[in-house]
Amino acid sequence: MSNQANRISRRAFVGGLSASLLAGAAPRRTWSKTTADVIVIGAGLAGLHAASLMEKAGYRVIVLEGAGHVGGRLHTLDDLPGKPDxxxxxxxxxxxxFHAIADQLGVERYVPPPSGRGALYHIGGTSMTAKQWPKAMENILSETEKAIPPDRLLFSYLKNLPKFENIADWMQPEHQTVDMALSQYLRDQGASAEALRLINANLNGNSIDQQSALHWARSLAIFRMGGGPTRYVRGGTQRMTNAMAASLRSEILLNSAVMAIQDEGDGVEIALTDGRKYGARHIICTAPFSxxxxxxxxxxxxxxLRMMIARLPYTKASFAYLAASAPFWKSDGLPETIWSDDPMLGRMFVLGDDPAMVKIWLNGPSADLVDAMDDATAGAAIIRKIETARPSAKGKLKFLRMFxxxxxxxxxxxxxxxxxxxxSALVSATRHRGRRLHFAGEHLAQHxxxxxGALESGQRTAAHVLENL
Ligand SMILES: Cc1cc2nc3c(=O)[nH]c(=O)nc-3n(C[C@H](O)[C@H](O)[C@H](O)COP(=O)(O)OP(=O)(O)OC[C@H]3O[C@@H](n4cnc5c(N)ncnc54)[C@H](O)[C@@H]3O)c2cc1C
Ligand SMILES: NC(=O)Cc1c[nH]c2ccccc12
Known part of the structure; x- marks a missing residue:
């Protein structure tokens, strides 16, 4: 079959010079089975970085990407007003x-304007500010918890987690003592049933019963060592992976979904869902374990490693994008962001004033709920919820799309x-070094x-493959 339509290579960016000429190699065939030194599965950050390091070392690399575009979990919605990520x-x-590669490729970053602090809480069907929350009827937290805003409850109960000196300390055997269900850890710290319910409502995860407290010890270490303002990529984060792909000499074959990987000892064969087959001495697979x-x-x-491939949890998240005919959040004197225990509201973030856009972010079971609905029904229901939580939104919202x-x-x-x-199983998965078949991606980062994390892991795996080529 012809790869022409699915192939992007440096050819597309240098106007007419073929990739093979640039690489100094023989003209490419239309393969049914081919050999490369390394095949990288996935054109996200980890795969593109690994591919770049290996081609710079002089090896022949092919990148296979299942989707019709590069970027993976960097995905800018270019069709929506303001091009949100x-x-x-x-x-x-x-x-x-990230910064070093972006500097090298001329990918511009900027510090976004500060978003207003705090949130409008919409709990048990009633809206209130942080100031009103302690005395609100809907606040049925324990006496010691009552003054804590719903979105601070989790952090208030994480203070006794071990404080890591180095981020990679989450891997130390002694810290596996907090590798227990977050719900259990929070109960041990004295959290009430209502606190657990509110923490679960917008957890950055799927459920407090299934997520580990160790995950939070690790996350807190990362927050603490943040050291300075976060930045965004000008024009959307996917500009980064586009630039990385454009700088590669290696071919990136889009719409090339891998279905099977077979380690043959002296090489690895890959079968795609459309019947194509590829072979290489080494494979770096950056597909998320999910x-x-x-x-x-x-x-x-x-x-x-097998167990982690089968069971490592991934946070579910569904978004609704809505356009506003006017920035209503500026007219009512309330905090911009909404934080709700309602599964159809979750959190509302303002994406920008001009164009005026908001995003609803639903995690875990709330994401399941909207995923099961058709998009237009979900969108209409979400608009009704926002209008109830915040009357200034009435008649101003238009549903654009779900994601x-x-x-x-x-x-x-x-x-x-x-x-x-x-x-401990994830620790050993991050340390795994294959002979022919290698894994990388954000899920295998240590530091x-x-x-x-995706770049770190891509780099580490590429270094290992280079030692073995
Ligand atoms: C909503 C959201 C918000 C986030 N916010 C942040 C943030 O603010 N800051 C931050 O640092 N990180 C954030 N992240 C995480 C960050 O985006 C990811 O960690 C990173 O992009 C992952 O890169 P990766 O290369 O490991 O994986 P991916 O980008 O997922 O790349 C893997 C590639 O493999 C491809 N693939 C999968 N299966 C197959 C197959 N069978 N055949 C062929 N190809 C396949 C995929 O299409 C994909 O392109 C966020 C992620 C999301 C989704
Ligand atoms: N919580 C988020 O989705 C944003 C985010 C900021 N830094 C991150 C690092 C890893 C994953 C997500 C994030």
Whole structure:
């Protein structure tokens, strides 16, 4: 079959010069089976970075990407007003790799204007400010908790978690003592049933019963060591992966979904869903484990790694994008953001005043709820909820679209978290060094998380492959 339509390469960016000429290699065939030194599965941050490091070392690399575009979980919605990001956006001040690559490729970043502090709370069907919350009828927290705003409850109960000196300390055996269900940890710290309910309502995870307290010890260490303002990429975060892809000499084959990986000892064969087959001496697979679950892997993998591929949890998140005919959040004197225990409201973030846009962010079971509805019905229901929570929104909102990460077969969630009792298995998965088949991606980072974690892991795996080529 012809790869022409699906192929992007440096050719597209240098106007007419073929990739093979630039690479000094023989003209490319239309393969049914080919060999490369390394095949990278996934054209997200981890895969593009690994590919770049290996081609710079002189190896022949092919990148196979299941989607019709590069970027993976960096995904800018170019069709919506203001081009909001549906994926990663906040670039930490300490993201050394991200900033270095962006500098090199001329990808501009900026510090976004500060968003207003606090939130309008909409609890049990009633809206209130942080000031009103302690005495509100709907506040049935325990006496010691009553003064704590709903979105601060979790943090108020994490103060006794171990404070890591280094971010990678989450991997130390002694810290696995907090590798227990977050709900259990919070109960042990004295959280009331109502506090647990509110914490669960907008958890950055799927459920306090399934997420590990160790995950939060790790996250807090990352927050503490943030050191400076976060930045955004000008024009949307996907400009970063577009620039990384454009700078590669290697071919990136889009619409190339991997279905099976077979380790043959002296090389690895890959079968795509459309019947194409590829072979290479080494494979670096950067598909998130949530998506890797649907790929058949015939290889000798250690049990901990197998277990993580099967069970590492990914946070579910669904978004609704809404346009506003006027920035109503400026007219009522209330905090911009809404934080609600209503599963159809979750959190409302203002994306910008001009164009005036808001985003509803629903996690876990709330994401499941809207995913099961048709988009227009969900959109209309969400607008009614916002109008109830905030009368100044009445008649001003227009539903644009939903976006569900777990419906995307190449993502199946937004990012991993440590599941209760999974700490040591994840540690061993991050340390795994394959002979021919290698893994990378944000889920296998040790020192960083998110985008920087993806680059860290891509770099570490590329270095390992280079040692073995
Ligand atoms: C909503 C959201 C908000 C986020 N916010 C932030 C943030 O503010 N800051 C931050 O640092 N991080 C954030 N992140 C996380 C960050 O975006 C990711 O950690 C990072 O982009 C992951 O990169 P990756 O290369 O590991 O994986 P991916 O980007 O997922 O790349 C993997 C690639 O593999 C491809 N693939 C999957 N299966 C197959 C298959 N079978 N065949 C072929 N290809 C396949 C996918 O299509 C994808 O392109 C956020 C993520 C999301 C979704
Ligand atoms: N909580 C988020 O989705 C944003 C975010 C900021 N930094 C991150 C690092 C990793 C994953 C997500 C994030």
């Amino acid at each position: 549906a994926g990663g956006i906040q670039i930490g001040a300490g993201y050394q790799r 998506a890797l679950r649907s790929i058949r892997i015939e290889a000798d993998l250690p049990p901990d 569900s990460w777990q419906k995307n077969p190449f993502a199946r969630g937004i990012y991993h978290h440590i599941g209760a009792g999974q700490g 960083s998380s998110g985008m920087e």
